[in-house]
Amino acid sequence: MPQSDGERPLTQYDIVIIGGGPSGSVTAYLTAKQGLRVCLIDKANFPRDKLCGGLLTKRTKTLFERIFERKWDENIITEKDEMVMFSKNKFPEGITQSAPLYLTMRYDFDACLLDMAREAGADIRTGMKVSAFDLANTELTLASGERLSYGCLVGADGVNSQVAKLLYGESFNRETIGFALELEVPREDMPEQGDIVEIDMSPCDWGYGWTFPKKHSFTVGVGGQHRKNPDMKANLSRYMAGKGLDMRAYKVKGHFLSRGDFRNPPGRGRVILVGDAAGLGDPLTGEGICNAMQSAEAAARALVESLRDGHPNSVLQNYQRDYNEVTKTLKYARVLCWLIYPRKIRRYLASFYTGSGRLQRGYLDILSGELEYSALFALFAGQALRALKSLPLRLVGIRRG
Ligand SMILES: Cc1cc2nc3c(=O)[nH]c(=O)nc-3n(C[C@H](O)[C@H](O)[C@H](O)COP(=O)(O)OP(=O)(O)OC[C@H]3O[C@@H](n4cnc5c(N)ncnc54)[C@H](O)[C@@H]3O)c2cc1C
CATH class of the missing domain: 3.50.50.60 (FAD/NAD(P)-binding domain)
Incomplete structure (x- = not known):
């Protein structure tokens, strides 16, 4: 009143x-x-x-x-029902899945x-x-x-x-905030892209690049922890160049990212x-x-x-x-970020991750909302335990080899 x-x-x-x-x-x-x-x-x-x-x-x-x-x-x-993930470090790489995404x-x-x-x-x-x-x-x-x-x-x-x-x-x-850059690419500029939701782990530190197919355009972006990516524009430029596109032809916008x-x-x-x-x-x-x-x-x-x-x-x-x-x-x-994002850890654990289809599927299921974090955490723990148990055998194998 x-x-x-x-x-x-x-x-x-x-x-x-x-x-x-x-x-x-x-x-x-x-x-x-x-x-x-x-x-x-x-x-x-x-x-x-x-x-x-x-x-x-x-x-x-x-x-x-x-x-x-x-x-x-x-x-x-x-x-959409297809997602693909890439990474230069091969984790997780080239997997598609059919859980629905919107x-x-x-x-x-x-x-x-x-x-x-x-x-x-x-x-x-x-x-x-x-x-x-x-x-x-x-x-x-x-x-x-x-x-x-x-x-x-x-x-x-x-x-x-x-x-x-x-x-x-x-x-x-x-110290902990994220930052992201994004732009809209008309569909005709990427005729080969298709309708697949794409995540690429390589353009950023503690983050990733994405290409999301929309009705009239592709939403393309890179984002990650702000402190670890001092030149996010260069990250975006590289990611776009990998698609044969020049970032300067598009209107780029930036925004802080809650993390x-x-x-x-x-x-x-x-x-x-x-x-x-x-x-x-x-x-x-x-x-x-x-x-x-x-x-x-x-x-x-x-x-x-x-x-x-x-x-x-x-x-x-x-x-x-x-x-x-x-x-x-x-x-x-x-x-889980500490197990997935640091480049050194990723390189060291690459074979461990890529060797596990269940782990990769678990990561994608988190992204699509099919799995709860506690379940992915249990998967990681189980996989790590198995890797530790097989370590002596592998060491013997390495010495003999
Ligand atoms: C580049 C980028 C990509 C993202 N991609 C995804 C994604 O694909 N999927 C996903 O789930 N999340 C994504 N996010 C995160 C998502 O955008 C946010 O988590 C979400 O918008 C949070 O919603 P909110 O209502 O809390 O805030 P917001 O959506 O940010 O809404 C805040 C509102 O407050 C208004 N406002 C701000 N200040 C004032 C003020 N002083 N007075 C009055 N009004 C004010 C703004 O105009 C705005 O309308 C992304 C974020 C970024 C930056």
């Missing part, structure tokens, strides 16, 4: 969400559906582009159907989610910026001068989160963070949309519980419980 404080109007909400990507829209949709007064603010006008490969896994599809209780729009999402353009996908949040009753304000936060008084002021008050505030504003910066002094940790260095606790007081703002991008696969939606689902549960009970101060505690489930997988992913 609008109130007046001198000249500036004050509008009251139960929840104000900053950011209208997947994490913000899902939070808004689920909480508005429960009858809470929700306002979502995004600085962009929608539909808007978001730099992203747009690869969605089966995990994301299942989550989408659970949250929105409907199938997703097949006009904006296409299904590809979308974020221009369409995010607008669709935001529309559903609006239909659920959330007050959606796009093309709007916050000029000042007053955390002590649970208020904020929009660039238009309007003031909003809230029971709880949600930071869903992505990797460069203004809300995270407000809480921690910086949006992300510069699993998640915030814990994910907020402070009545402020909670979801999605990339909380650092929930997967460091091994680069996937972030699924965790953005899953954390938003958890946040919505905590918001409804806390605000219904009249205890907005307990929102962080309620959120933490389910948040730990999201971050559990990231902990596995972080350890």
Whole structure:
């Protein structure tokens, strides 16, 4: 209900969400559906582009159907069933698989989610910026001068989160953050590419290159840990040259990449963070949309519980419980990164990895969302144990040979 404080109007909400990507829209949709007064603010006008490969896994599809209780729009999402992986170090190399993968353009996908949040009753304000936060008084002021008050505030504003910066002094940790470059290549420029989803482990350190076939173009990119890839442009240029393309002919865009260095606790007081703002991008696969939606689902549960009970101060505690489930997988992913990404280890273990079809399949199954990290971890451990057991025999063989 609008109130007046001198000249500036004050509008009251139960929840104000900053950011209208997947994490913000899902939070808004689920909480508005429960009858809470929700306002979502995004600085962009929608539909808007978001730099992203747009690869969605089966995990994301299942989550989408659970949250929105409907199938997703097949006009904006296409299904692919072949993936190929390359690496100069031959791990894992040239494997295709048939588990379904889904590809979308974020221009369409995010607008669709935001529309559903609006239909659920959330007050959606796009093309709007916050000029000042007053955390002590649970208020904020929009660039238009309007003031909003809230029971709880949600930071869903992505990797460069203004809300995270407000809480921690910086949006992300510069030591661990990733960086990616991406461009769209018209289909006619790569007539040989076909419809296969391609991952190439060689262009980057602690990351990879990708070519994702879309309806009208290929989304081509390289991304990895920022500190370990000081010249990402050169990485992209090499990757493109390998395809017979000159990077300079295309519009290249860059964006920081959340890589699993998640915030814990994910907020402070009545402020909670979801999605990339909380650092929930997967460091091994680069996937972030699924965790953005899953954390938003958890946040919505905590918001409804806390605000219904009249205890907005307990929102962080309620959120933490389910948040730990999201971050559990990231902990596995972080350890697996150390077994897969360092070049020296990769070279040393190349034969060990390539010798195991199950291990390669497991890695691909993680990418497609068919397998949970705990299962891949068990596969790695089992394979390593077998390799250790056979070591004495192999050493004898080497000496005799
Ligand atoms: C190059 C690249 C490729 C990727 N490829 C994939 C992929 O193939 N599959 C996958 O699952 N993930 C991928 N990701 C990760 C994925 O994009 C993110 O994890 C996901 O977008 C996170 O969703 P989110 O809602 O948390 O944040 P975002 O999608 O970033 O949304 C944040 C929103 O907040 C708004 N905003 C930001 N600041 C403010 C502000 N101050 N005030 C108001 N609004 C604000 C922005 O306009 C934006 O709409 C990729 C990322 C990059 C960089």
